[in-house]
Amino acid sequence: MNSSIVVVVLAAAVAYGTPLLYAALGELLAERSGVLNLGVEGMMLVGAVMGFLAVQHIGGSSVVALPLSVAVAAVAGGLAALLLAFLVVTLRANQIVSGLALTILAGAAGLSSYIGNDFNLADNPARHSFGPVNAFGLEDVPIAGPVLFAQSWLVYASWVCVIAVGLYLSRTRPGLNVRAVGEAPAAADSMGIGVARYRYVHTVVGGAFAGVGGACFSVALTPQWVDGLTGGAGWIAIALVIFAFWRADLCLVGAYVFGAFSALPLILQARGVTITPQLFQALPYVMTILVLVLVSSGLGRRRLGAPASLGVPYVREER
């Protein structure tokens, strides 16, 4: 039963959805504070390459090397985001152009490729990688076992992150402040909330999440380095945040749905089913557009959570 195609697809959906989930959680934090960061793909690639670099050069057993490499990836993603935050928060540059600039600077033909090339990372497979871990001994449970409990540590950690981000945004004082900053920065400012500080912190933490998402590829899913390893996952993550109505719990669902769509054509083809793969691959994008239309119609807007000041720089003197 556990080798039936449905189970295989579901397990792959969780595995392939995890990098999307990390990146989307990061983008969620940034967007909730009002910063639309289109540099996700770049931050993921920088995280991926730095994580891979770390795993190749940190000695010791995988127990030491793997967590450290994820930490390095997070720091790298965070630093890339800091660059963007300085530009869009302090210098009030256009967020769209700045985000694209970050993706070009860091992306497949930029810094990540530069680093990969300079350290000859493409020559060897990863020395350590995250493998499946039998969680709570539940691996052999029908269906749920292989899907949920035979995944890597990165998958289990992502669940903790979903809960943490969800609770943070809905149940804590700083979390509510972030939402205020994204919704009505002038009002938040007059309440004594530091708009710039909140935007910096959440953009940078968001970048760290994106970096970890990138590391999911380079030290777990496809433990190697090639230019453009993430293959557009960053852009899907941006779509995912909208698809999930800016909610952490729905990010999890959406990530696995999108993960299934990207895994399905591969699995079906491997089993000799002839399909048009493009149809499945286009679904996440088309669904995102539909959701966006729904969100922007008057009916949806009131109930769903698009931050009202998303993409708008805050200038105190001009409020």
Next chain:
Amino acid sequence: MTFPEIRIEKRLKRRRWLLVAVPLGSLVVAHLAIALILQATGHPPVETFRRLFDAAYLADGALTSTLISATPLAFTGLAAAVAFRMRLFNIGGEGQLYFGAIGAAGIALLLAGQSTPVLIVAMVLGGAAFGAAWAAIPGLLRAFLNTNEIITSLMLNYVAALVLNYLIFDSLSYWRDTSPTGQVFPQGKYLPDAATWPVTMASSVEIPFGFVLAVAVAIGVWVLYSRTRFGFETQVIGDSPRAARYAGMRTRRKIVAVMCLSGAIAGIGGASQDGDFRHVLDAKGLQQSNYGYTGIVVAALARYNPFAVVLVAFLLGGLQNAGFTLQGADFPSGLVGVMQGLILFAMLGGELLVFYRLRIVRPARRAAAPETPA
């Protein structure tokens, strides 16, 4: 913990010299940063810059190759500039270029046997129509349902790429080479010979017809935006949509029109890819080039001025061509992207200094505000 705070204050007087000094300063800063990266990773910066410049503009045939790289960037740059001027953030230039290439290739195949001038006109119109149609989707959604065009146009890039893949790799479409070899190695059907766009020679430099066309489009855009009512209205709508509505301007129509114009220009860029350079619907080559995204960089660097777009496209085209030519073991890959990104970062950051000044304020103890709860 208190840090010295950077305060941003509006300049009281406009200083004209800053309009020149700030971009130049930004360029210098960007190149210093790149030099630092090169030095830190053991590449000699001056030598690397010299090789880049040489490969881009001085070496034999360098200008010809630079124009090949610059042509698509000029089109996508103009496409972005047209929309961004009205604060319509069409980042779908990539997909609109693909659709333009699909349309132009389809028409060229359909009209096989016609003369070159007929084919050129048909391909340009076909490319423009297909690009405009693809751009109309986010345009209509934005105009009538108020859907954010940034994300929709971005998503449609991926859909367009998948359409391209479908046409060439996963179907026996009209565009695909269906001969026995084409079935094994999927590729597009070659366009008729008459569909090859002419080249103008200027001393030893080959100027592709597409580049001439891009210059013509730039002039057209300039006339449209600075000499017509249409241009004036788009400017007003961009600056203040509310004022435009009160003045009775038809905002929705204009949004759709500008998006379609933007898409049409990107689509002509796609047609030029077919006619000038590839002579086939090159699904893989188009997707690897990222013309649409780089075009936005071009437009931003040119501050959305159409003539500056052509100039910046030429400069960045040189950079891309040099990166491509120098590709190899002793040349750092990814350097071109790093350079483009850093130059854009420096320019974007510098822009603020034209109208504002930075003042560093040391926190005074008695003036310290109560800490906000974090």
